Amino acid sequence: MTPFRFLPKVIRVLLISNAVVFAIAAIVGGMLGLHLNLPGVGYGSLQEYILYFGAFLPTAPFEAWRYVTYMFIHVDFMHFFFNMLMLWMFGAEVGEWMGTKHFAFMYFFCGIFAAIFSVGMSILGLTHNPIIGASGALMGVFVAYYKFFPERRILMFFIIPMKIKHAMWVMVAFDVMFANTGDTIAHFAHLGGVVAGFIYMALYQNVFTKSSSILYNSPLSGFFRLFSKHPGRYKKWNNPFDTENRDGQRTEARVEEPEVLEGEVFYIDEQKRMDEILKKVNAEGIQSLTESERQFLLKASERLRRRRGY
Secondary structure, eight states, X not given: OOOGGGSOHHHHHHHHHHHHHHIIIIIIIIISOOEEEETTTEEEEHHHHHHHHHSBOTTOTTOTTHHHHGGGOOOSHHHHHHHHHHHHHHHHHHHHHHOHHHHHHHHXXXXXXXXXXXXXXXXXXXXOOOBXXXXXHHHHHHHHHHHHOTTOEEEETTXXXXXXXXXXXXXXXXHHHHTTSOOSSOHXXXXXXXXXXXXXXXXXXXXXXXXXXXXXXXXXXXXHHTTOSOGGGSOOTTOTXXXXXXXXXXXXXXXXXXXXXXXXXXXXXXXXHHHHHHHHHHHHOGGGOOHHHHHHHHHHHHHHHHHHTO
């Protein structure tokens, strides 16, 4: 697993937020037994108060805050542990691939959609149970992982080796089979998260990234460069120093860059640019890199290995 300090920032924030709420509910409210007695609510432990105000209630769809708060509530340790383990394991690569912004949007979109889906099932009389936990949002993350890395193998139930493209549908089948068994698992929220994951990934793969590519490579890209915080993403049309022409074909540059001598100054400049590119990857994902940025990372890493004698 990716070490915590190397996780995308959004993953670290989600892990810490869930851990803080769990500690308050389970330790302060449960083990230490802190009790409150608020007017109009009554006497109860802090844990019961968190559940009372934070859980999602399919029968109370107009209490809007619950569409978000329920995703951060876990009162059972195993529930908390496995949800956070899934977020850490699968979210790390998905977050790195998509970038912080898209991952955050997808996570909350799937969690909120899972709650809305549960409301629909409640109207149909299929479920009325309160819902807590990040499982709905995490099923969306699992869908994204399935889309990006379908051939990856995981240990299903920590025992059975299985490709992610098969494990995805096994999990869906289990939720469908046990949806009406009356257990305490929010199967309909899981299914809602899966549906939301496929919706978001369809938009991400066919609209978000493609539209950005069209924008950055359009004849108007020179105009957009003037007002962008990241002008390097936009293609410089009619730039005589570009190595690509309007048809996207490689051409020889008119002016060759002078060879830079190896040394500390070059090393610092190279490291600075690498840091900037890595920040961009963290914020917007690997797919946001231009071809020149990808080539720079490859060449820089190769030079670094030679310097260190690898």
